[in-house]
Amino acid sequence: xxxxxxxxxxxxxxxxxxxxxxxxxxxxxxxxxxxxxxxxxxxxxxxxxxxxxxxxxxxxxxxxxxxxxxxxxxxxxxxxxxxxxxxxxxxxxxxxxxxxxxxxxxxxxxxxxxxxxxxxxxxxxxxxxxxxxxxxxxxxxxxxxxxxxxxxxxxxxxxxxxxxxxxxxxxxxxxxxxxxxxxxxxxxxxxxxxxxxxxxxxxxxxxxxxxxxxxxxxxxxxxxxxxxxxxxxxxxxxxxxxxxxxxxxxxxxxxxxxxxxxxxxxxxxxxxxxxxxxxxxxxxxxxxxxxxxx
Amino acid sequence: xxxxxxxxxxxxxxxxxxxxxxxxxxxxxxxxxxxxxxxxxxxxxxxxxxxxxxxxxxxxxxxxxxxxxxxxxxxxxxxxxxxxxxxxxxxxxxxxxxxxxxxxxxxxxxxxxxxxxxxxxxxxxxxxxxxxxxxxxxxxxxxxxxxxxxxxxxxxxxxxxxxxxxxxxxxxxxxxxxxxxxxxxxxxxxxxxxxxxxxxxxxxxxxxxxxxxxxxxxxxxxxxxxxxxxxxxxxxxxxxxxxxxxxxxxxxxxxxxxxxxxxx
Numbered sequence: 001x002x003x004x005x006x007x008x009x010x011x012x013x014x015x016x017x018x019x020x021x022x023x024x025x026x027x028x029x030x031x032x033x034x035x036x037x038x039x040x041x042x043x044x045x046x047x048x049x050x051x052x053x054x055x056x057x058x059x060x061x062x063x064x065x066x067x068x069x070x071x072x073x074x075x076x077x078x079x080x081x082x083x084x085x086x087x088x089x090x091x092x093x094x095x096x097x098x099x100x101x102x103x104x105x106x107x108x109x110x111x112x113x114x115x116x117x118x119x120x121x122x123x124x125x126x127x128x129x130x131x132x133x134x135x136x137x138x139x140x141x142x143x144x145x146x147x148x149x150x151x152x153x154x155x156x157x158x159x160x161x162x163x164x165x166x167x168x169x170x171x172x173x174x175x176x177x178x179x180x181x182x183x184x185x186x187x188x189x190x191x192x193x194x195x196x197x198x199x200x201x202x203x204x205x206x207x208x209x210x211x212x213x214x215x216x217x218x219x220x221x222x223x224x225x226x227x228x229x230x231x232x233x234x235x236x237x238x239x240x241x242x243x244x245x246x247x248x249x250x251x252x253x254x255x256x257x258x259x260x261x262x263x264x265x266x267x268x269x270x271x272x273x274x275x276x277x278x279x280x281x282x283x284x285x286x287x288x289x290x291x292x293x294x
Numbered sequence: 295x296x297x298x299x300x301x302x303x304x305x306x307x308x309x310x311x312x313x314x315x316x317x318x319x320x321x322x323x324x325x326x327x328x329x330x331x332x333x334x335x336x337x338x339x340x341x342x343x344x345x346x347x348x349x350x351x352x353x354x355x356x357x358x359x360x361x362x363x364x365x366x367x368x369x370x371x372x373x374x375x376x377x378x379x380x381x382x383x384x385x386x387x388x389x390x391x392x393x394x395x396x397x398x399x400x401x402x403x404x405x406x407x408x409x410x411x412x413x414x415x416x417x418x419x420x421x422x423x424x425x426x427x428x429x430x431x432x433x434x435x436x437x438x439x440x441x442x443x444x445x446x447x448x449x450x451x452x453x454x455x456x457x458x459x460x461x462x463x464x465x466x467x468x469x470x471x472x473x474x475x476x477x478x479x480x481x482x483x484x485x486x487x488x489x490x491x492x493x494x495x496x497x498x499x500x501x502x503x504x505x506x507x508x509x510x511x512x513x514x515x516x517x518x519x520x521x522x523x524x525x526x527x528x529x530x531x532x533x534x535x536x537x538x539x540x541x542x543x544x545x546x547x548x549x550x551x552x553x554x555x556x557x558x
Contacts, residue, residue: 027415
């Protein structure tokens with residue numbers, strides 16, 4: 001702290017500290033704390049707030065347990081997000097490995113640009129692209145029928161499959177870059193040495209590349225899972241009434257059910273789920289918080 | 295074919311498939327903007343037309359939504375860039391536990407689902423200040439996590455900064471204000487620009503957070519989503535195509551700025 005004061009002087013230090021305080025207290029910590037506090041209170045008409053009925057309760061959390069439809073949607077959101085994460089990893093690992101270890105260096109800037117550009121395109125628009133592709137008379141159905149995989153067009157969107165396919169596409173780049181960054185620091189000679197010593201490609205990946213990429217894989221999985229579990233746009237566009245996502249249930253509590261306390265409880269459950277996933281990844285990959293929050 | 299040959303063939307095939315997967319969907323969406331079919335599709339192809347572009351420009355609500363998005367983005371830049379700068383300046387001079395803790399709190403919104411950022415902002419402002427959803431809350435909610443992106447950009451640049459420059463200036467009798475204005479800030483200028491651009495792009499495309507704090511306001515992303523669900527015509531594709539074009543320009547400019555900065 002004394003170093004801050006010495007470097008920036010009293011005036012600037014005050015301004016900096018004030019700005020940081022407004023940011024982390026006013027914009028990050030207090031809203032979160034209040035949301036949690038709110039979720040443990042019953043929904044009351046304004047006149048009764050602060051009155052004898054305004055006590056802490058677990059009622060809003062019990063709803064998820066007693067409401068079978070919501071519970072099923074919650075469980076579905078968990079496994080579907082995990083599936084999206086796993087598929088995304090399988091699709092992304094090779095490209096990340098190729099860019100970090102195989103690609104000629106002069107080709108890298110172009111490759112990175114080709115990945116960055118779709119990354120910047122609005123999530124909603126990338127989802128919309130799949131809305132067209134998955135349509136009943138859309139190109140994918142025509143292709144699959146032409147290839148003889150389907151005998152007649154199938155309903156591809158409006159269900160969980162469409163949502164999962166769309167999510168893999170939309171969140172793929174959040175997986176590529178962390179793994180690429182981690183693998184980039186692996187000395188290319190190390191892989192050559194292993195190959196010269198007779199290691200097969202499977203062993204090279206299992207024993208050298210993947211252990212080295214662990215922090216990147218953890219970050220990629222955390223981001224993808226968090227984005228998938230917290231997604232609203234993809235299920236709203238590609239799903240249907242039969243394939244609701246947990247975020248859609250939360251939205252309904254706020255803007256259709258009109259019970260914000262209940263919605264806040266569900267939102268906190270979603271947050272706990274994501275934090276739980278982060279802890280799980282840290283344990284699985286044996287990485288610390290400093291490796292992740294880089 | 296030799297083993298190396300097989301490997302090269304497989305690698306090529308994979309690359310073609312991967313980038314095909316990345317770009318073909320966008321191509322199909324773009325192509326649908328030129329199809330005469332009333333519903334956006336490329337199959338069947340009923341004929342080439344440019345009619346959806348004028349249809350788009352005649353849409354008043356679209357222009358309104360665009361205006362709202364631009365106002366919000368300007369607000370987010372004005373809030374998030376200074377906050378990110380202050381955060382980075384502080385973190386750069388701290389060591390030990392305090393730094394790790396502050397850093398974790400600052401980046402935590404990036405690891406939080408966007409809907410929760412929106413919900414917590416909405417609940418907090420209504421409970422404490424009686425403020426309900428609208429442009430103001432949208433700016434506040436978006437800035438709370440976009441400031442973290444700005445902070446990361448500033449911090450990356452500050453770590454390459456030679457602190458003896460500031461020290462020398464202080465030794466030579468410059469005031470703290472002068473050092474900041476004449477040395478620190480000019481050095482950070484490229485990051486001010488790139489973080490402003492990043493903030494703009496992030497704000498402009500935001501959907502999940504905005505959905506909860508928008509009140510009765512409609513940003514462009516919200517408008518597109520409502521169009522897809524009700525009243526979908528290829529005009530939405532025409533709009534998407536234009537936005538993708540603009541995004542590509544923005545992304546390329548941002549990448550060039552970032553690379554130039556990394557070299558400097």
